[in-house]
Amino acid sequence: xxxxxxxxxSLESSAKSYDVSTRWVFQSLGxxxxxxxxxxxxxxxxxxxxxxxxxLVFSARxxxxxxxMGGDVVAPCSSCYTILNKTNKILKENFILKAKVxxxxxxxxxxxxxxxxxxxxxxxxxxxVGIDAIASRATHSLEGLNIAPYYGCxxxxxxxVFDDPENPTAMDKLFxxxxxxxxxxxxxxxxxxxxxxxxxxxVALKLNKEILECAVENSADCxxxxxxxxxxxxxAYQKKISKKFKIKVHIPILFFTQLLALSMGSTPKEAGLGxxxxxxxxxxLGGRL
Amino acid sequence: xxxxxLKEPGILDKKESELRAAFLYQVSNIPGGEKIKKxxxxxxxxxxxxxxYTMDIMPxxxxxxxxAGAMESVxxxxxxxxxxxxxxxTVRCPVGIKVTDILYALKxxxxxxxxxxxxxxxxxxxxxxxxxxxxxxxSYEAGLLLLYYLRTNxxxxxxxxxxxxxxxxxxxxxxxxxxxxxxKELSAILTEAEVMEMIVPEGTYPVVPKRAVAPGMIxxx
Numbered sequence: 001x002x003x004x005x006x007x008x009x010s011l012e013s014s015a016k017s018y019d020v021s022t023r024w025v026f027q028s029l030g031x032x033x034x035x036x037x038x039x040x041x042x043x044x045x046x047x048x049x050x051x052x053x054x055x056l057v058f059s060a061r062x063x064x065x066x067x068x069m070g071g072d073v074v075a076p077c078s079s080c081y082t083i084l085n086k087t088n089k090i091l092k093e094n095f096i097l098k099a100k101v102x103x104x105x106x107x108x109x110x111x112x113x114x115x116x117x118x119x120x121x122x123x124x125x126x127x128x129v130g131i132d133a134i135a136s137r138a139t140h141s142l143e144g145l146n147i148a149p150y151y152g153c154x155x156x157x158x159x160x161v162f163d164d165p166e167n168p169t170a171m172d173k174l175f176x177x178x179x180x181x182x183x184x185x186x187x188x189x190x191x192x193x194x195x196x197x198x199x200x201x202x203v204a205l206k207l208n209k210e211i212l213e214c215a216v217e218n219s220a221d222c223x224x225x226x227x228x229x230x231x232x233x234x235x236a237y238q239k240k241i242s243k244k245f246k247i248k249v250h251i252p253i254l255f256f257t258q259l260l261a262l263s264m265g266s267t268p269k270e271a272g273l274g275x276x277x278x279x280x281x282x283x284x285l286g287g288r289l
Numbered sequence: 290x291x292x293x294x295l296k297e298p299g300i301l302d303k304k305e306s307e308l309r310a311a312f313l314y315q316v317s318n319i320p321g322g323e324k325i326k327k328x329x330x331x332x333x334x335x336x337x338x339x340x341x342y343t344m345d346i347m348p349x350x351x352x353x354x355x356x357a358g359a360m361e362s363v364x365x366x367x368x369x370x371x372x373x374x375x376x377x378x379t380v381r382c383p384v385g386i387k388v389t390d391i392l393y394a395l396k397x398x399x400x401x402x403x404x405x406x407x408x409x410x411x412x413x414x415x416x417x418x419x420x421x422x423x424x425x426x427x428s429y430e431a432g433l434l435l436l437y438y439l440r441t442n443x444x445x446x447x448x449x450x451x452x453x454x455x456x457x458x459x460x461x462x463x464x465x466x467x468x469x470x471x472x473k474e475l476s477a478i479l480t481e482a483e484v485m486e487m488i489v490p491e492g493t494y495p496v497v498p499k500r501a502v503a504p505g506m507i508x509x510x
Contacts, residue, residue: 014462015461045374049415054479054483090318092320094320103485108478153374157377158389191339274460276459
């Protein structure tokens with residue numbers, strides 16, 4: 001069975017490097033990713049909290065397309081991942097909403113019968129491919145690299161489908177197997193504020209400061225994340241945070257697939273490293289320039 | 290924070306009972322929504338919330354106010370807009386209340402009734418987002434932020450230019466929106482969904498106490 005790849009809107013622009021590196025990792029592991037044909041936006045948190053039925057129709061269209069193509073959806077963006085899972089859950093438990101959604105989807109000749117699972121690439125890599133299999137393919141050890149694995153919110157909450165909602169360890173185990181050193185990082189599931197960076201920047205800056213500060217205090221060389229919104233919030237506002245809170249932060253924020261790709265022997269370009277605002281330093285690149 | 294005092298204990302005025310019925314209908318659509326009845330007012334939600342320090346009504350108090358028949362104060366609060374959807378409250382609630390989803394329900398109600406200032410940031414952001422994805426089928430980040438700042442605070446755009454330039458140089462801002470192919474079909478689906486949204490079958494709110502039901506309410510919102 002192939003995996004139906006659902007990149008999501010941000011992987012087409014602000015998190016292009018997540019897209020590039022995810023495809024690279026899957027390809028070199030011999031796992032086929034077939035892009036879901038004509039996928040649309042999942043509706044994200046913002047639609048879900050605006051109109052209920054319509055937001056469900058938005059995300060269910062993708063699931064219906066996947067059902068027609070046959071296979072599970074792989075969604076790297078934490079928000080897409082949560083919304084698709086949530087849609088499945090709501091439609092499963094509420095037959096009235098399911099009927100409403102299917103009635104709407106009928107206009108495009110689609111229907112959805114709850115046969116598709118939404119999965120995160122971290123879940124697929126750790127549980128389907130297996131950490132040992134990945135470690136055996138690694139060409140560059142991450143030895144000596146201090147990593148702060150940051151999971152954010154929506155990959156493990158609200159359901160905690162494949163990992164613990166309070167203390168997830170999938171990424172920790174993965175990078176440990178690749179030789180990296182995971183630093184003490186108690187804020188690994190603290191919220192970065194998400195879209196509050198636009199609407200209430202004061203609040204979001206404080207949340208991001210706490211995460212960055214914790215990583216710096218525990219002498220991490222980089223923060224590794226699974227979510228496009230966390231990545232851009234932590235990456236793009238470091239100057240502003242340093243100035244506002246009078247602290248010194250300058251730490252690269254990588255997608256977990258970027259670091260994984262590097263340890264599997266990709267070039268920096270194949271890992272999409274050119275897009276990070278805080279450049280990955282010599283320690284991460286290990287002499288590959 | 291102004292909490293309206295009930296005129297007669299146990300009896301809600303018309304507006305309040307309508308709000309209550311609408312809210313309970315929304316809650317009944319949440320999987321596990323009925324657990325709201327089990328709230329023990331422990332405050333774990335408030336304690337877990339990373340942004341509760343900037344809220345005017347704490348998440349715990351939302352449920353207390355709903356019980357006290359003060360839905361209007363809840364809908365007027367800043368709280369429902371501050372929530373960043375991190376679900377920390379939801380996973381920690383000892384009786385399994387879906388606090389985040391309850392806040393979404395309140396947000397939907399407040400939006401429907403437009404209970405906030407005209408240029409309220411999150412409302413504008415949501416509206417702009419909905420506009421863009423209805424049109425293109427996909428979100429367009431640059432367009433979204435542009436619309437948002439034009440409608441709330443155009444001057445802020447200037448201060449964002451340096452960051453926008455840095456992002457653009459790194460290829461992280463798409464100059465044009467991505468679109469799906471079947472946009473016509475998508476609008477057909479959405480039009481139908483809009484109709485579906487308005488159908489609220491009678492008798493689908495099992496948790497509504499008899500006294501609070503306003504007959505005919507929420508039929509067409």
